[in-house]
Amino acid sequence: MTDPTVIETAALRKRYDEVEALRGLDLRVPAGSIFGFLGRNGAGKTTTLKVLLGMTRPTSGNARVFGLPTHEPDNGVAIRRRIAFVSDDKDLYDYMTVGEIIAFTRPFFPKWRTDLEQRYTAKFELPVNRGIKELSRGTRTKLALLLALARGAELLILDEPTSGLDPAVSEDVLQALVSHVAAESATVFFSSHQLAEVEQIADHVAIIDRGQTVVAGPLDDLRARYQRIQLVFEGEAPDLRVHAPGSHRVQRKGRVLTVLTSSGPAVTDELRGYRPVSLDVTPVTLKDIFLESVRTED
Amino acid sequence: MASRSLWNKVWMETRWRFIIGVVMLTLLAGAKVFEWVATSHLMPQIDASLISANASGVMGAVIRDALEAQKDFRGFIWYRGFRDNLSIGVIFAILLGCGGLVSESAKGSVLFTLSLPVTRRDLFNARAFVGLMQCLALAMVPPLMIPILAPAIGQQFAFVDALAHGVCLLIGGALFFGLATYLSTLFTDIWRPLVITLALACGVAIASYAIPQVDVFSVMNGAQYYRTGVLPWTGLLASAVVATALLYSASETLERRDF
Amino acid sequence: MLLLKPNPSSGVPIYLQLMQQVRHAVETGALKPGEQLPSIRPLAEELVVNPNTVAKAYRELEHQGVIELRQGAGAFVAATAATQQATERLKAAKVLVAQGIDRLRARGITDEEIRRLVEAELAGPTNRGAAEEDKRRD
Numbered sequence: 001m002t003d004p005t006v007i008e009t010a011a012l013r014k015r016y017d018e019v020e021a022l023r024g025l026d027l028r029v030p031a032g033s034i035f036g037f038l039g040r041n042g043a044g045k046t047t048t049l050k051v052l053l054g055m056t057r058p059t060s061g062n063a064r065v066f067g068l069p070t071h072e073p074d075n076g077v078a079i080r081r082r083i084a085f086v087s088d089d090k091d092l093y094d095y096m097t098v099g100e101i102i103a104f105t106r107p108f109f110p111k112w113r114t115d116l117e118q119r120y121t122a123k124f125e126l127p128v129n130r131g132i133k134e135l136s137r138g139t140r141t142k143l144a145l146l147l148a149l150a151r152g153a154e155l156l157i158l159d160e161p162t163s164g165l166d167p168a169v170s171e172d173v174l175q176a177l178v179s180h181v182a183a184e185s186a187t188v189f190f191s192s193h194q195l196a197e198v199e200q201i202a203d204h205v206a207i208i209d210r211g212q213t214v215v216a217g218p219l220d221d222l223r224a225r226y227q228r229i230q231l232v233f234e235g236e237a238p239d240l241r242v243h244a245p246g247s248h249r250v251q252r253k254g255r256v257l258t259v260l261t262s263s264g265p266a267v268t269d270e271l272r273g274y275r276p277v278s279l280d281v282t283p284v285t286l287k288d289i290f291l292e293s294v295r296t297e298d
Numbered sequence: 299m300a301s302r303s304l305w306n307k308v309w310m311e312t313r314w315r316f317i318i319g320v321v322m323l324t325l326l327a328g329a330k331v332f333e334w335v336a337t338s339h340l341m342p343q344i345d346a347s348l349i350s351a352n353a354s355g356v357m358g359a360v361i362r363d364a365l366e367a368q369k370d371f372r373g374f375i376w377y378r379g380f381r382d383n384l385s386i387g388v389i390f391a392i393l394l395g396c397g398g399l400v401s402e403s404a405k406g407s408v409l410f411t412l413s414l415p416v417t418r419r420d421l422f423n424a425r426a427f428v429g430l431m432q433c434l435a436l437a438m439v440p441p442l443m444i445p446i447l448a449p450a451i452g453q454q455f456a457f458v459d460a461l462a463h464g465v466c467l468l469i470g471g472a473l474f475f476g477l478a479t480y481l482s483t484l485f486t487d488i489w490r491p492l493v494i495t496l497a498l499a500c501g502v503a504i505a506s507y508a509i510p511q512v513d514v515f516s517v518m519n520g521a522q523y524y525r526t527g528v529l530p531w532t533g534l535l536a537s538a539v540v541a542t543a544l545l546y547s548a549s550e551t552l553e554r555r556d557f
Numbered sequence: 558m559l560l561l562k563p564n565p566s567s568g569v570p571i572y573l574q575l576m577q578q579v580r581h582a583v584e585t586g587a588l589k590p591g592e593q594l595p596s597i598r599p600l601a602e603e604l605v606v607n608p609n610t611v612a613k614a615y616r617e618l619e620h621q622g623v624i625e626l627r628q629g630a631g632a633f634v635a636a637t638a639a640t641q642q643a644t645e646r647l648k649a650a651k652v653l654v655a656q657g658i659d660r661l662r663a664r665g666i667t668d669e670e671i672r673r674l675v676e677a678e679l680a681g682p683t684n685r686g687a688a689e690e691d692k693r694r695d
Contacts, residue, residue: 016556034607055412055557073553077415085413091406095310104307107300108414144410175605182598182608199565203607220570220613283568 005067006031006155006187007052012061013211014047021047023211024061029189029204034181036202036219037191040294044211045191046088049159053085065155081109083155084148088163090140094133098126098143102150111152120146124172138169145173149180156180158190162197170194174201195286205286209294215262219286226284226292227264231257231276244270249292260284260292300416304424312394316432319390320439323383327440330379331447334371337378341368356507371453373524375444380463380519388518390436391471392495394429395478396488398422403557404486412557422549426479433475437468462529463520470518473537474499476544483551560595562604571606575614580623583634584646594624594632621645 007029014022022044029035039045050056051063054076066082068075092101102121106112121128124142127135135143141161148156156177162170178201180186192198198205199219206216215222225246231237237257242248246263257276261267268281344365367373399421402408411421441460448455474495481491506513516522517533560582563574582588594600597615601608615632618624625635661671 033609050557053413055409057556073417077417080413081415083413085409087406087409089406092410093307093310093407094405104303105414107303108416147410171605175602178605178608179598179602182601196566200571200605201607203609220572223568223570285566285568287566 004031005029006065007035007189008062008064008067009048009051010062012048012051012063013059014044014051014056015059021211022051022058022061025208025211026213027206027216029187031187032181032185033204034177034188034202035190036198036205037189037208038193038195038198038205038290039191039208043208043294045208046159048208049085049157049191052157053083054079082153083157084151084153086141086144086148086156086158086161088159090137090144092132092140092144092147094131097129097131098135099128101132101143102128102147105147105151109151113150113152116152117146117150120149120176123176137164138166141165141169141173145176149176152184154184154186156186156188156190158188160192161190162192162194170197177201195290199286207290207293214293215289222286222289223284225264226260226262226289227268228282228284228288229259229261229264229268229271230280230282231259231271231274232278233257233274233276238274240271240274242267242270247292260288262289262292301420301424304416304421305428308425308428311397312428312432315390315393316435319387319393319436323387323390323436323440324443326383326386327379327443328447330375330383331444331451331453333378334374334453335451337368337374338371341365367524371448372455372459375455376463376519376521376524379444380441380467380524381521384467384515384519387436387440387467387471388474388499388515389496391433391474392478392492392499394432394436395475395495396482396491398425398479398482399552400483400486400555401488408557418552419549422552426545426549429475429479430472433471434468437471438464441467459523462523466518466520466523466530466534469534469537469541470514472541473514473544476541476548480544480548480551483548483555560600560604563606565606572610572614572617575606575611576618579614579618580645583623588634590634590636592634594634596631 005028007027009025009027012022012025012027013020025044025048027048037045037048047056051058052065052070054070054073057071063070065079068079070076070079093104096104102117106117120126120142124139124146126139126143126146132140132143145161148158158177161177162173165173174197177188177190181188202219204216204218205222207214233255235255237252237255239252240250240257242250242259242261244261244263244266246261246267248259248261248263248267251258259267259271264281268279272279364377367377399408399411399418402411412418438461441464442457445455445457445460477498478491478495481494482488485491502512502514506515510516514533514537517530517537520530522528522530522533560575560578563571563578565571567574579588579594588594594615595603597608597611601611604611615624615626619626619632622635622637625633627633658671661674662668666674
């Protein structure tokens with residue numbers, strides 16, 4: 001059965017005592033995509049990853065990976081055989097050496113790819129006999145990545161893969177991910193604050209805020225929908241309200257009116273009716289979309 | 299094989315505690331054998347009747363017991379070896395029970411462990427298996443020193459006796475191992491399980507004066523076997539049952555935990 | 558390498574940037590008709606962009622007739638690509654001319670005047686100088 005959706009959640013909720021970390025989260029990650037998962041700190045990203053990996057049980061709602069519900073323990077093993085997870089801190093066993101942890105991990109995965117193990121050991125210049133506790137963060141990240149890629153995973157789940165890394169190492173990490181997706185038809189699902197990097201390699205994104213998905217879809221679609229429209233008027237810019245559906249942020253300064261909207265084409269038509277002297281549509285970055293989506297007051 | 303990987307991981311996490319424990323207890327056992335030489339000269343010089351005239355009650359009984367036991371090599375080994383050094387063995391059994399997944403969650407590497415294609419039960423079983431094997435070594439190796447070294451001072455100690463004491467030590471030790479393991483599933487630090495288990499051990503020791511039935515320490519030091527040549531089956535069975543229950547509870551607690 | 562790293566934060570989708578680069582290369586002759594383009598996977602690795610994005614760019618370029626995707630062989634610049642480019646450019650130019658003419662007509666300038674203006678401009682700087690002299694003499 002070829003399910004085009006690798007990860008799927010529906011109305012996912014998770015309550016920790018007083019705090020509701022997830023409040024009905026919906027998510028669909030297509031197979032073969034590089035999916036960026038964005039949100040402010042505390043929005044629920046790490047909780048979502050833990051639910052997908054079976055580390056945490058949801059309070060209610062559904063989560064499926066490869067079509068299998070995650071909370072059943074048997075499914076947990078079947079799922080984890082086909083995925084790899086790299087945590088935010090990339091903490092590994094600090095009492096082992098690089099070589100020891102590779103030897104430790106290998107037997108768990110019948111589909112272990114010795115060719116990838118060798119390729120990345122060389123490419124990342126990993127010191128096989130050095131203790132993990134002596135490694136820099138960048139080297140530890142590369143080691144964690146090798147352990148993830150060499151197991152032949154169909155789905156890679158990464159929590160802030162390039163956080164705390166210098167630009168050169170970041171680029172190596174992104175390149176390895178891109179290469180793996182291309183060569184192995186894998187799916188990558190990663191959370192990140194590095195919006196430029198998400199724009200660079202992701203083809204789908206979801207933005208979550210306060211435990212819910214606020215924006216989701218193919219990145220190119222979002223870029224088409226979200227637009228910044230700048231209008232210049234003959235006199236003082238009118239204090240107008242936008243009626244088209246979607247979210248809009250209107251700023252007035254003298255004769256210039258700027259609207260950042262999630263329904264670009266519809267709003268552009270609406271605003272033309274106000275007869276501005278000039279109307280310009282300028283592109284919007286993922287950062288703009290992010291800030292617009294998570295800053296909206298209730 | 300994946301389980302071998304897990305066993306190796308547990309071994310790497312606990313090997314120093316284990317090695318230090320086994321070496322220390324083995325050296326203590328060996329030293330005890332040679333201590334007999336000095337003691338055997340002193341013992342006949344103590345007039346038991348003189349002491350029993352002045353000491354009465356529980357204290358008097360304890361002193362009389364001590365003097366009575368240490369009259370010969372076998373008694374000396376039991377009283378001064380298995381009885382006195384018991385607390386050190388118990389401490390190491392407790393130390394081996396500390397650690398595990400929950401305390402690993404204080405470090406980030408638990409996320410790597412939990413993302414492996416194994417169940418929590420597999421992870422727990424690996425820890426329990428290696429821990430019990432280590433308890434086995436801690437319980438059996440030191441007693442075997444006695445029959446091996448006794449001839450060096452012209453004494454004899456039956457291998458069967460050493461094995462019997464080893465079994466008592468193992469099963470009693472497993473109880474404390476189980477207790478520490480269970481408490482380790484409740485706390486993320488390694489100190490609280492350690493301290494609480496030690497406190498409970500002290501509590502049991504004190505309670506044993508009033509309620510002899512809970513005296514797991516006398517089961518462990520094989521007092522009944524020393525006196526009668528019969529293993530304390532009831533005590534051993536009870537300890538084994540409690541140890542199993544504790545390990546089972548630990549495993550279940552782990553299953554339900556949110557990490 | 559022929560293709561430059563796209564700018565992810567420019568607001569222009571990466572696949573469009575790649576398409577523009579390829580079209581520019583064909584226009585300037587850096588890529589000749591029949592020449593092979595890099596395969597999707599190595600290109601994605603080199604530029605560190607999503608392979609699906611590269612695939613999308615290539616599909617769109619094929620749709621526009623700029624390149625051909627040959628099963629099992631790879632992506633090649635279409636034999637007619639140069640003429641396609643030329644056709645595209647002329648189409649765009651035609652639109653500009655039409656807009657210009659509309660604007661001038663809207664200001665009341667006659668077609669004859671428009672034609673003369675265009676020819677005068679095309680004639681070049683020397684004639685512009687002559688035209689200035691004519692103006693001054695008037």
